[in-house]
Amino acid sequence: MITKDEIDNFIDKIPPAPKALKETIRLLVDGELMKAAKIAETELPLKMYLKNLVNKAVFGFKHEVSEVSQIFGILGVSGSQQAVYNYMLTLLSPDEWILFNLTEKTFYELQARLSANYNKILKHLNIVDRDIQSAISLIPASIIVTEAFFKNHIKDIEIIRATKPLDYNTILKRLSGMDLFDICIKIANKWEMSDKVSEILQTASGVKPSENKDINLIGKWIHLLLFYELSQPMFIEAGLNQFLDFQVDFVEDIYEDFLKIMKVES
Amino acid sequence: MRAVVKDGIAVFYPQGFLDGNSAESMLSIDDIKATENLKTDLVLVSLKKVIFFNKNGLEIFVRMLIKVRKANQARIGFCDYDIKKFNSIMNFFKEDLSFSLFNTLETASLFASSFKNKQKNVLIYSENKSQRSVMAIDLHNYGHNPIITQTKNEFDEKKKNSNSYDVIIENTHMGSMESGTISTRVSGNAIIYNVSSFLDAGIANSFNIHYHNNSLKAGFRLFIFEAYQVVNMNVHAVNFFSKLASSSAEYNATICFVGLSTEKTTTKFHETLEDSGIMFFEQLDTLLDDKKLLAELGASTATNIKDKRSLNKAIITQLPNFIEATVDTIKMMTNAEAKKESASIYTIKIQETENKIASSIGFYGDIDGMIILIFPKSIAKKACELLIGEETDDKELIMDSLGEFVNIIGGKIKTLLADNNIRIKITLPRTYDEVSELLTVADNRKGVQVDLTFDDDHFSFFLTR
Numbered sequence: 001m002i003t004k005d006e007i008d009n010f011i012d013k014i015p016p017a018p019k020a021l022k023e024t025i026r027l028l029v030d031g032e033l034m035k036a037a038k039i040a041e042t043e044l045p046l047k048m049y050l051k052n053l054v055n056k057a058v059f060g061f062k063h064e065v066s067e068v069s070q071i072f073g074i075l076g077v078s079g080s081q082q083a084v085y086n087y088m089l090t091l092l093s094p095d096e097w098i099l100f101n102l103t104e105k106t107f108y109e110l111q112a113r114l115s116a117n118y119n120k121i122l123k124h125l126n127i128v129d130r131d132i133q134s135a136i137s138l139i140p141a142s143i144i145v146t147e148a149f150f151k152n153h154i155k156d157i158e159i160i161r162a163t164k165p166l167d168y169n170t171i172l173k174r175l176s177g178m179d180l181f182d183i184c185i186k187i188a189n190k191w192e193m194s195d196k197v198s199e200i201l202q203t204a205s206g207v208k209p210s211e212n213k214d215i216n217l218i219g220k221w222i223h224l225l226l227f228y229e230l231s232q233p234m235f236i237e238a239g240l241n242q243f244l245d246f247q248v249d250f251v252e253d254i255y256e257d258f259l260k261i262m263k264v265e266s
Numbered sequence: 267m268r269a270v271v272k273d274g275i276a277v278f279y280p281q282g283f284l285d286g287n288s289a290e291s292m293l294s295i296d297d298i299k300a301t302e303n304l305k306t307d308l309v310l311v312s313l314k315k316v317i318f319f320n321k322n323g324l325e326i327f328v329r330m331l332i333k334v335r336k337a338n339q340a341r342i343g344f345c346d347y348d349i350k351k352f353n354s355i356m357n358f359f360k361e362d363l364s365f366s367l368f369n370t371l372e373t374a375s376l377f378a379s380s381f382k383n384k385q386k387n388v389l390i391y392s393e394n395k396s397q398r399s400v401m402a403i404d405l406h407n408y409g410h411n412p413i414i415t416q417t418k419n420e421f422d423e424k425k426k427n428s429n430s431y432d433v434i435i436e437n438t439h440m441g442s443m444e445s446g447t448i449s450t451r452v453s454g455n456a457i458i459y460n461v462s463s464f465l466d467a468g469i470a471n472s473f474n475i476h477y478h479n480n481s482l483k484a485g486f487r488l489f490i491f492e493a494y495q496v497v498n499m500n501v502h503a504v505n506f507f508s509k510l511a512s513s514s515a516e517y518n519a520t521i522c523f524v525g526l527s528t529e530k531t532t533t534k535f536h537e538t539l540e541d542s543g544i545m546f547f548e549q550l551d552t553l554l555d556d557k558k559l560l561a562e563l564g565a566s567t568a569t570n571i572k573d574k575r576s577l578n579k580a581i582i583t584q585l586p587n588f589i590e591a592t593v594d595t596i597k598m599m600t601n602a603e604a605k606k607e608s609a610s611i612y613t614i615k616i617q618e619t620e621n622k623i624a625s626s627i628g629f630y631g632d633i634d635g636m637i638i639l640i641f642p643k644s645i646a647k648k649a650c651e652l653l654i655g656e657e658t659d660d661k662e663l664i665m666d667s668l669g670e671f672v673n674i675i676g677g678k679i680k681t682l683l684a685d686n687n688i689r690i691k692i693t694l695p696r697t698y699d700e701v702s703e704l705l706t707v708a709d710n711r712k713g714v715q716v717d718l719t720f721d722d723d724h725f726s727f728f729l730t731r
Contacts, residue, residue: 002601155678156678159674159677160598160653160674161268163270163272163673164270164653164670165277170655174651174655175601228283231282241282242267246281246315248314
């Protein structure tokens with residue numbers, strides 16, 4: 001169904017980060033918010049994306065924010081970097097979703113919700129780290145990769161899953177030896193993201209705990225946050241609830257804190 | 267979300283957070299209709315991957331499951347939870363618990379008539395005395411050995427010696443269940459039908475005769491009616507079984523009853539059934555464990571049928587779909603490319619029988635027939651790796667997964683034919699760990715044989731009626 005060659009081919013075709021975006025990120029890394037905003041302002045699709053992102057309800061701004069300099073100012077260096085990576089990911093997303101019942105709007109909504117809620121978590125954990133904050137942007141890449149590899153095998157997967165409760169990640173791993181998150185890491189590498197991001201991504205899959213205690217903790221929070229979001233009706237209806245295996249035991253120890261942060265009433 | 271089906275149990279696997287909003291989106295009316303069509307004896311929602319739920323979320327699932335219970339008389343409920351989740355559910359529903367709760371799927375499977383392994387030693391504890399009794403009676407009826415503990419202390423004490431028990435049941439609740447369904451399972455290549463309550467003319471409607479006939483065509487020769495829960499039967503039921511035995515005799519098939527003592531039927535009825543060739547046994551396990559007796563009754567070897575029907579145009583036209591479904595499924599599961607070597611219309615010919623295993627699956631509906639697949643062990647093992655998750659030489663596990671694999675091929679064929687407006691149903695697959703066994707069913711039978719190679723391994727596909 002899916003071979004290692006197909007995966008290699010997919011990875012080869014991942015475009016490197018566009019020049020303007022690379023420059024924006026470089027300036028953000030240097031803390032040059034205004035200069036970065038100036039470059040981002042010239043990239044119209046990026047500007048539109050950022051405007052759309054931060055004005056979503058989940059970010060909770062009372063008044064519409066429209067200028068990139070304003071947006072970067074509100075988000076800060078790490079938040080802006082995270083938002084630019086979110087935009088870069090949309091460049092990989094398909095024009096038309098076939099496997100998942102997603103639209104551009106719902107995909108952006110998922111990115112926005114993940115980012116905003118992840119930022120709440122980082123605040124709770126007292127973590128200020130640009131790489132850690134950017135890691136969340138790569139998580140939806142697993143959805144894009146699943147769509148790319150399985151969209152032509154929808155009926156086959158339905159038949160297999162009527163016999164055995166296998167998630168896409170397991171099927172891919174058993175067929176090709178690589179899982180969704182291995183491929184996401186290849187994307188991160190192409191975009192020259194740090195090793196820390198790659199390590200967090202692996203851990204967030206829920207099946208490869210990190211030996212680094214801090215990274216492991218971040219991975220747990222991301223894993224639980226992902227399933228919190230994938231339990232929202234909009235994303236269940238998109239078919240996302242079942243795409244990855246939820247590792248309940250992995251997140252058990254942070255569950256109570258998570259409920260408090262997300263204000264979930266039991 | 268669609269249910270996963272195994273051994274007559276349909277299980278939904280929601281993940282994450284289950285509240286009123288998410289539950290509505292997880293289970294649609296179409297999902298429920300599809301589950302009704304599965305005709306399983308248990309329909310459950312696994313809470314293994316659910317970290318949060320509330321009463322609203324569970325109520326929505328229960329409401330949907332009740333629709334399946336009404337349509338199919340299936341037992342419904344939840345499984346795979348810890349003590350905390352169990353207490354929450356009990357607290358949410360208190361006296362209004364109309365569904366079942368099973369601490370694990372393994373516990374649930376003990377209460378499914380399709381469960382292959384019987385005679386499990388089961389330690390039971392429930393605070394509720396009547397629940398303890400209901401569980402014990404049901405377990406006994408399903409052929410297990412329940413050991414009831416009356417107090418929590420007694421239970422905890424016995425539980426320490428956990429090696430003495432196959433399954434330990436606690437935090438479990440048996441909900442109400444409609445009766446009257448006839449479920450089907452395969453054990454050691456015998457088909458077992460589970461019948462219950464009072465058997466009358468209604469048996470003709472509840473028994474799937476098409477399924478039975480196609481199982482005969484697929485090579486099954488021993489059919490066992492598990493009748494522990496039958497209270498009595500009337501003349502209409504006796505006539506039904508007599509006719510069934512006569513028609514099955516044309517295939518040299520045997521029909522047996524287990525657990526139907528003479529107290530449950532009149533001597534006259536018993537004699538009528540015996541005269542029509544039906545055999546009676548007290549215990550299912552005694553029968554299934556006696557390999558020699560099983561062989562005599564036809565469960566391990568099957569004689570070829572006298573009625574050899576020819577392939578007709580309707581089936582031949584669909585041959586490319588059958589081949590495509592088979593090749594695609596093997597390719598999907600192994601990533602191996604298939605090459606067609608030859609196709610011939612005649613009788614089945616197997617060049618080499620060494621290191622090969624086989625399976626047959628029947629289909630019926632708009633067209634009917636049987637597909638026989640003869641695999642080199644290497645392909646079967648590789649194909650099953652996706653389902654098992656690792657390489658294995660465990661013969662039982664491979665044969666079990668081969669059944670699942672052939673079921674997937676059957677499902678694919680069903681889908682491809684449905685695209686051409688041809689509706690079929692498929693029987694349970696029969697597996698053969700020796701090709702010689704298969705040949706007793708299929709030798710001299712006319713059909714289309716297509717020989718293929720997958721990565722230089724030879725594989726044969728045979729379509730017949």
